Amino acid sequence: MRGVTKEFHGNRVLNRVNLDVRPGEIHGLVGENGAGKSTLMNILFGMPVIRETGGFQGEVFLGGQQVHVKSPFEAMSLGVGMVHQEFMLLPGFNVTENIKLNREATRPNLVSRLAGERLRTLDVPPMRADARAAIDRLGLEIDEWLPVAGMPVGHMQFVEIAREIDKTGIRLLVFDEPTAVLTESEAAQMLGALKRLTAAGVGVLLITHRLEEVLEVADRITVLRDGEVVATRAPAETSLEQLAELMVGRKVERGGLPARAREPGPEDRILQVRRLTVQMPGERVRGIDLDVYRGEILGIGGLAGHGKVGIANGIMGLYPATGEISKDGRQLTPGRPREALAAGLAFLSEDRRGVGLLLDESLELNMALTAMQVKGAFLRPNPALPALSLRDERAVRSFAERMIKELDIRCRGPEQVVRRLSGGNQQKVCVARALALEPDLLLVSEPTRGIDVGAKSLVLDLLVRLNRDLGMTIIMTSSELVELQKICDRIALVYGGRLAGILPPEAPAAEFGLTMAGKRKEAS
Amino acid sequence: MDVRGSLSRFAQGVGIPRLLIGLFLVFLFVVAYIQKLPMAMLLNGALVRTAMNGILVLAMVPTIQAGVGLNFGLPVGVVCGLVGALLAMEHNLRGFTGFGTALAIGIPLAAVAGLLYGQLLNRVKGQEMMVGTYVGFSVVAGMSVFWLLGPFRNPEMIWVVGGSGLRYTLTLSNHYGHVLNQALNFRLLGVLIPGGLVLFYLSFCLLMAVFLRTRVGMAMSAAGSNPAFAAASGISVDNMRLLAVVLSTVLGAVGIVVYAQSFGFLQLYVAPMFMAFPSVAAILIGGASTRRASVLNVIVGALLFHTMLATALPVTRTLMEGDISEVARIIVSNGMILYALTRGRGGN
Numbered sequence: 001m002r003g004v005t006k007e008f009h010g011n012r013v014l015n016r017v018n019l020d021v022r023p024g025e026i027h028g029l030v031g032e033n034g035a036g037k038s039t040l041m042n043i044l045f046g047m048p049v050i051r052e053t054g055g056f057q058g059e060v061f062l063g064g065q066q067v068h069v070k071s072p073f074e075a076m077s078l079g080v081g082m083v084h085q086e087f088m089l090l091p092g093f094n095v096t097e098n099i100k101l102n103r104e105a106t107r108p109n110l111v112s113r114l115a116g117e118r119l120r121t122l123d124v125p126p127m128r129a130d131a132r133a134a135i136d137r138l139g140l141e142i143d144e145w146l147p148v149a150g151m152p153v154g155h156m157q158f159v160e161i162a163r164e165i166d167k168t169g170i171r172l173l174v175f176d177e178p179t180a181v182l183t184e185s186e187a188a189q190m191l192g193a194l195k196r197l198t199a200a201g202v203g204v205l206l207i208t209h210r211l212e213e214v215l216e217v218a219d220r221i222t223v224l225r226d227g228e229v230v231a232t233r234a235p236a237e238t239s240l241e242q243l244a245e246l247m248v249g250r251k252v253e254r255g256g257l258p259a260r261a262r263e264p265g266p267e268d269r270i271l272q273v274r275r276l277t278v279q280m281p282g283e284r285v286r287g288i289d290l291d292v293y294r295g296e297i298l299g300i301g302g303l304a305g306h307g308k309v310g311i312a313n314g315i316m317g318l319y320p321a322t323g324e325i326s327k328d329g330r331q332l333t334p335g336r337p338r339e340a341l342a343a344g345l346a347f348l349s350e351d352r353r354g355v356g357l358l359l360d361e362s363l364e365l366n367m368a369l370t371a372m373q374v375k376g377a378f379l380r381p382n383p384a385l386p387a388l389s390l391r392d393e394r395a396v397r398s399f400a401e402r403m404i405k406e407l408d409i410r411c412r413g414p415e416q417v418v419r420r421l422s423g424g425n426q427q428k429v430c431v432a433r434a435l436a437l438e439p440d441l442l443l444v445s446e447p448t449r450g451i452d453v454g455a456k457s458l459v460l461d462l463l464v465r466l467n468r469d470l471g472m473t474i475i476m477t478s479s480e481l482v483e484l485q486k487i488c489d490r491i492a493l494v495y496g497g498r499l500a501g502i503l504p505p506e507a508p509a510a511e512f513g514l515t516m517a518g519k520r521k522e523a524s
Numbered sequence: 525m526d527v528r529g530s531l532s533r534f535a536q537g538v539g540i541p542r543l544l545i546g547l548f549l550v551f552l553f554v555v556a557y558i559q560k561l562p563m564a565m566l567l568n569g570a571l572v573r574t575a576m577n578g579i580l581v582l583a584m585v586p587t588i589q590a591g592v593g594l595n596f597g598l599p600v601g602v603v604c605g606l607v608g609a610l611l612a613m614e615h616n617l618r619g620f621t622g623f624g625t626a627l628a629i630g631i632p633l634a635a636v637a638g639l640l641y642g643q644l645l646n647r648v649k650g651q652e653m654m655v656g657t658y659v660g661f662s663v664v665a666g667m668s669v670f671w672l673l674g675p676f677r678n679p680e681m682i683w684v685v686g687g688s689g690l691r692y693t694l695t696l697s698n699h700y701g702h703v704l705n706q707a708l709n710f711r712l713l714g715v716l717i718p719g720g721l722v723l724f725y726l727s728f729c730l731l732m733a734v735f736l737r738t739r740v741g742m743a744m745s746a747a748g749s750n751p752a753f754a755a756a757s758g759i760s761v762d763n764m765r766l767l768a769v770v771l772s773t774v775l776g777a778v779g780i781v782v783y784a785q786s787f788g789f790l791q792l793y794v795a796p797m798f799m800a801f802p803s804v805a806a807i808l809i810g811g812a813s814t815r816r817a818s819v820l821n822v823i824v825g826a827l828l829f830h831t832m833l834a835t836a837l838p839v840t841r842t843l844m845e846g847d848i849s850e851v852a853r854i855i856v857s858n859g860m861i862l863y864a865l866t867r868g869r870g871g872n
Contacts, residue, residue, distance in 0.1 A: 351752070
């Protein structure tokens with residue numbers, strides 16, 4: 001790939017990227033979330049998203065010839081295969097059927113002679129032989145007639161790979177985080193299989209977050225950061241630390257934050273979390289201890305899928321959780337949102353449209369509803385039957401109008417339906433909803449996701465203001481390390497569902513990179 | 525150009541279904557006038573039918589708002605109301621005592637039945653309407669056995685021959701038939717207005733409208749509008765759904781008692797089987813969708829749908845032999861349900 005550049009709505013996500021993979025080579029590709037790895041792969045596979053968003057500049061060569069891949073199907077016929085992070089297997093089918101799906105060996109029968117090719121009989125023995133051969137090439141002990149359902153995840157991953165290498169003429173295989181779901185021994189086996197593949201002349205592009213893996217197996221490593229190739233190295237000439245620094249390496253200016261009346265200190269603990277586990281799909285938390293001090297902004301960072309988003313959701317009780325959570329010394333039952341809200345916690349969900357808003361209701365109702373339910377605010381008192389107290393239209397309206405003014409929400413008025421607001425303004429409605437609860441601890445997840453660049457800094461400024469002016473303690477979870485470094489007092493990094501370390505925002509880039517890659521064991 | 529624009533805006537505001545049915549109604553009344561039908565009687569009939577069916581239509585509001593969808597299991601509430609009505613009749617209670625007793629027995633029964641039915645619906649989230657339809661059918665069939673075997677002794681109610689089991693249709697005229705219909709009647713521009721009946725219906729509408737603005741009512745609507753949001757606001761979505769089903773079932777029981785006293789008969793056995801469909805159709809015509817409904821939808825829908833049914837019969841009878849109004853009812857009600865289910869978001 002030569003000089004690949006791609007823009008999404010004027011936002012440059014890839015900038016003149018050069019990448020080459022030689023036959024028989026394992027090429028590692030590493031980078032943070034959002035560094036442009038998946039966009040690069042989408043271009044390689046001719047995914048429709050790329051064309052729909054205006055195509056790309058640059059050239060792609062395969063075996064020395066320029067190719068214009070227009071669809072994933074075409075990529076496949078050119079000999080480019082991909083092993084996905086999520087399995088694309090049919091659980092009810094057996095190994096052979098999965099490997100040979102849509103490429104079955106067939107022989108003619110009576111019906112097919114009349115009705116055409118698609119009704120030919122499956123020729124099972126050669127299919128099994130092919131499947132066996134593909135599995136053997138990976139050096140694996142799996143029976144080809146077993147159903148896929150109920151297999152260990154590691155084996156499913158191998159079946160997926162076997163399917164790719166069974167395709168004749170495969171020249172380049174892309175692995176997207178192949179070891180993410182595997183145990184250590186499975187991962188080792190998997191990497192062994194990769195080496196065996198390359199011995200047969202197939203080129204392998206290995207995308208991973210696990211730096212030690214690429215160092216171990218890759219012949220060359222390319223580091224992608226903010227859409228640019230920052231380095232291509234051989235493992236021998238680099239180190240874990242250097243890779244981590246290359247991956248993160250940005251200087252963040254942190255100036256301009258207003259001072260506080262009193263700096264937060266460890267003597268005043270507002271929230272204490274012990275042995276927290278959260279069953280949030282894709283963001284599992286496997287036991288976290290965390291202390292939050294009154295008045296601080298605590299950042300939670302880490303790579304996608306390692307559980308950073310699960311922490312706030314677990315504390316708020318939105319997903320099944322275990323462990324001890326205590327606010328100001330008072331225990332909260334995990335899994336009870338109402339208790340958390342009543343204790344003075346408020347939450348801005350990462351899933352703004354899914355969890356954070358009633359999209360078809362008015363601004364004012366969105367802002368008031370939670371406080372109404374939890375604290376009985378905005379209601380006309382009805383001492384006899386508190387559950388049936390009527391809503392106080394005037395209080396709701398005046399609060400909404402005040403928030404629209406103070407947060408500068410661009411809308412047609414408090415009665416407008418929130419669905420049609422922009423992402424930034426929707427986020428502000430969520431903030432207003434949280435403020436209506438008058439919380440002293442605000443949990444914010446991915447506050448700038450899906451918001452355009454200009455509005456991003458506004459949202460961050462708002463958080464700082466809430467912290468400095470109203471003394472609100474804030475726990476901010478974000479995939480964007482820069483944001484965390486910009487406004488947080490401490491940054492907790494998670495890896496594999498556990499706390500990997502807590503760093504000050506001015507810590508060197510290499511340390512952030514290493515901690516996020518799970519290479520620094522320490523809990524301070 | 526401008527006229528066209530404002531016309532299409534008007535059509536959008538009112539909604540195509542309401543526009544069509546409104547035009548059809550105008551057409552019916554024009555024909556009625558030309559045929560010299562007694563207009564005062566037509567209007568009185570329309571009002572009576574609207575008000576006697578209105579509470580059954582209102583029963584759709586809580587379940588729609590709570591995200592359970594249209595309550596096709598309305599017969600669950602209807603049979604509870606029937607049990608209350610039968611017991612009042614068995615004990616020879618007359619007038620408002622009979623009517624009140626029927627409600628006093630029917631409502632708690634419906635609350636219990638609604639609780640059970642709601643728990644069932646909480647286990648089949650996403651297919652409540654399908655499951656509800658069949659729950660309704662099954663309950664009607666099950667109760668048919670009860671009508672046959674129940675311990676009813678009043679000779680006015682049981683079969684003459686054999687001496688046990690309830691008749692298909694019981695006449696209420698000696699008991700509490702028309703008690704509401706005959707209360708507080710007055711004439712307005714020559715039209716007899718069934719004051720008591722309309723007042724009763726509208727007061728239930730008002731209660732519902734107020735309830736939807738209370739803390740619990742809003743929690744219920746939030747649970748239907750976005751369950752994830754509701755849960756994150758500390759609302760128990762399952763309990764809200766349960767509450768909605770109980771309310772709807774209770775309204776079904778009240779609705780059938782009001783309906784029966786106005787009709788003058790109690791209809792048993794398979795009669796409640798399709799009780800839910802006209803109510804579903806009426807609220808959809810009123811502009812509700814399967815996810816959002818308001819009391820205004822109920823008032824508009826019940827008025828349009830039942831006025832149409834009440835006037836179509838006498839009008840078509842003057843034009844042709846045979847009764848086309850039953851056919852029209854089936855076409856409109858089922859067509860409307862189909863329309864709403866395929867659109868999902870309704871004519872709001």
